[in-house]
Amino acid sequence: xxxxxxxxxxxxxxxxxxxxxxxxxxxxxxxxxxxxxxxxxxxxxxxxxxxxxxxxxxxxxxxxxxxxxxxxxxxxxxxxxxxxxxxxxxxxxxxxxxxxxxxxxxxxxxxxxxxxxxxxxxxxxxxxxxxxxxxxxxxxxxxxxxxxxxxxxxxxxxxxxxxxxxxxxxxxxxxxxxxxxxxxxxxxxxxxxxxxxxxxxxxxxxxxxxxxxxxxxxxxxxxxxxxxxxxxxxxxxxxxxxxxxxxxxxxxxxxxxxxxxxxxxxxxxxxxxxxxxxxxxxxxxxxxxxxxxxxxxxxxxxxxxxxxxxxxxxxxxxxxxxxxxxxxxxxxxxxxxxxxxxxxxxxxxxxxxxxxxxxxxxxxxxxxxxxxxxxxxxxxxxxxxxxxxxxxxxxxxxxxxxxxxxxxxxxxxxxxxxxxxxxxxxxxxxxxxxxxxxxxxxxxxxxxxxxxxxxxxxxxxxxxxxxxxxxxxxxxxxxxxxxxxxxxxxxxxxxxxxxxx
Numbered sequence: 001x002x003x004x005x006x007x008x009x010x011x012x013x014x015x016x017x018x019x020x021x022x023x024x025x026x027x028x029x030x031x032x033x034x035x036x037x038x039x040x041x042x043x044x045x046x047x048x049x050x051x052x053x054x055x056x057x058x059x060x061x062x063x064x065x066x067x068x069x070x071x072x073x074x075x076x077x078x079x080x081x082x083x084x085x086x087x088x089x090x091x092x093x094x095x096x097x098x099x100x101x102x103x104x105x106x107x108x109x110x111x112x113x114x115x116x117x118x119x120x121x122x123x124x125x126x127x128x129x130x131x132x133x134x135x136x137x138x139x140x141x142x143x144x145x146x147x148x149x150x151x152x153x154x155x156x157x158x159x160x161x162x163x164x165x166x167x168x169x170x171x172x173x174x175x176x177x178x179x180x181x182x183x184x185x186x187x188x189x190x191x192x193x194x195x196x197x198x199x200x201x202x203x204x205x206x207x208x209x210x211x212x213x214x215x216x217x218x219x220x221x222x223x224x225x226x227x228x229x230x231x232x233x234x235x236x237x238x239x240x241x242x243x244x245x246x247x248x249x250x251x252x253x254x255x256x257x258x259x260x261x262x263x264x265x266x267x268x269x270x271x272x273x274x275x276x277x278x279x280x281x282x283x284x285x286x287x288x289x290x291x292x293x294x295x296x297x298x299x300x301x302x303x304x305x306x307x308x309x310x311x312x313x314x315x316x317x318x319x320x321x322x323x324x325x326x327x328x329x330x331x332x333x334x335x336x337x338x339x340x341x342x343x344x345x346x347x348x349x350x351x352x353x354x355x356x357x358x359x360x361x362x363x364x365x366x367x368x369x370x371x372x373x374x375x376x377x378x379x380x381x382x383x384x385x386x387x388x389x390x391x392x393x394x395x396x397x398x399x400x401x402x403x404x405x406x407x408x409x410x411x412x413x414x415x416x417x418x419x420x421x422x423x424x425x426x427x428x429x430x431x432x433x434x435x436x437x438x439x440x441x442x443x444x445x446x447x448x449x450x451x452x453x454x455x456x457x458x459x460x461x462x463x464x465x466x467x468x469x470x471x472x473x474x475x476x477x478x479x480x481x482x483x484x485x486x487x488x489x490x491x492x493x494x495x496x497x498x499x500x501x
Contacts, residue, residue, distance in 0.1 A: 046173030075137030131271035150202025177210035215243035281308035303336035321377035330394010363392035
């Protein structure tokens with residue numbers, strides 16, 4: 001079928017609006033699709049960098065339906081809309097595309113089931129400096145492998161009357177191993193149903209050398225997903241202690257033994273920057289992209305991201321921008337280290353290096369260390385100095401807070417006591433949790449006036465803790481090098497003795 005394309009360009013504002021009228025090749029049956037469903041048929045031939053997507057749906061408004069594509073704020077992907085192409089509609093419907101708004105508006109010619117087709121280009125960007133955000137937050141279809149997070153395959157819509165997304169692959173390379181995060185044992189051709197709000201937590205991967213290994217953690221299936229494309233590391237062997245030691249430990253920490261499944265997916269970067277790692281927690285699992293040998297840094301990244309199941313996900317303080325990222329990132333980092341020590345996966349030397357070098361020294365010598373929390377988001381992608389602020393500020397305060405709770409309670413309680421109590425409060429409340437909830441809960445463990453002052457001065461406004469004036473629990477001492485605090489473990493103490501419950 002022929003179609004007409006009208007392109008209107010505004011050179012001053014670099015805007016693009018296109019109108020397409022066409023027919024596509026989607027087949028559908030009105031009798032088998034529920035009006036509350038969005039149905040996605042995906043296709044890949046195993047060689048091309050393009051993923052084809054066909055969507056069928058019942059319009060819920062008479063004249064038009066609006067869709068959006070992409071999340072440019074994730075990983076600084078300002079041009080993410082450029083990877084979607086060949087957007088067409090069936091049955092005589094018209095499409096209006098606003099590229100700047102990442103908006104696709106379908107004008108319906110008649111009632112009944114409608115369809116839209118598009119392609120996603122997963123071509124690898126060759127850019128070593130931006131390898132981490134580009135290969136994590138963009139789809140990558142390269143050298144016969146496929147990787148994508150859910151929001152890079154699917155459209156979003158403001159129409160909340162769509163209650164389910166049904167997805168499956170009608171074309172997938174024969175005998176290629178496949179991983180779908182919400183159902184790790186699913187085959188590509190099997191239809192899967194997910195709520196629209198969970199699309200952002202999906203991970204898809206395909207690779208001729210993909211390996212999936214299943215573990216059991218308190219009756220919950222856990223999966224280790226790696227690839228033999230990595231010729232440097234035996235990654236299945238390296239991450240095995242997470243499944244046998246760390247995950248049981250952190251579930252014991254929270255007293256939380258509920259769950260359907262969980263995964264760690266470890267995929268090497270195609271760009272080959274110096275040894276590095278990055279990742280994102282997807283609720284039911286964690287994806288890491290990395291380069292170089294497996295080391296303590298990668299171990300800590302895995303622990304940090306998988307710990308987000310609780311801090312940052314289950315316990316999420318409602319706030320604008322990065323105002324409470326000191327909790328979701330910094331507290332979380334401290335608890336991940338707490339459990340690495342508890343699980344026997346981090347010793348005294350590695351613990352003190354992370355505390356003293358990567359947090360205290362880095363933070364106290366950072367020229368941006370006094371930036372208020374509500375200003376961090378604006379500058380986050382400009383410099384590493386801004387990227388680490390919330391992590392380090394929260395980690396240092398969590399270490400300090402753990403010490404203060406132990407001292408105040410004569411050793412009967414610690415930071416776990418506060419966090420588990422807060423977790424139970426969150427589960428019972430079943431509504432958004434705010435900074436006020438955090439302060440009220442913490443006031444059960446240390447005086448409220450102190451909580452209010454420290455939250456405002458140290459966490460929100462960036463004042464530095466003065467370790468000259470701070471008492472630490474038995475087992476830790478503090479020295480100073482060029483006015484930067486350095487924590488030592490006292491003679492006769494072992495780090496494992498200090499981090500247990």
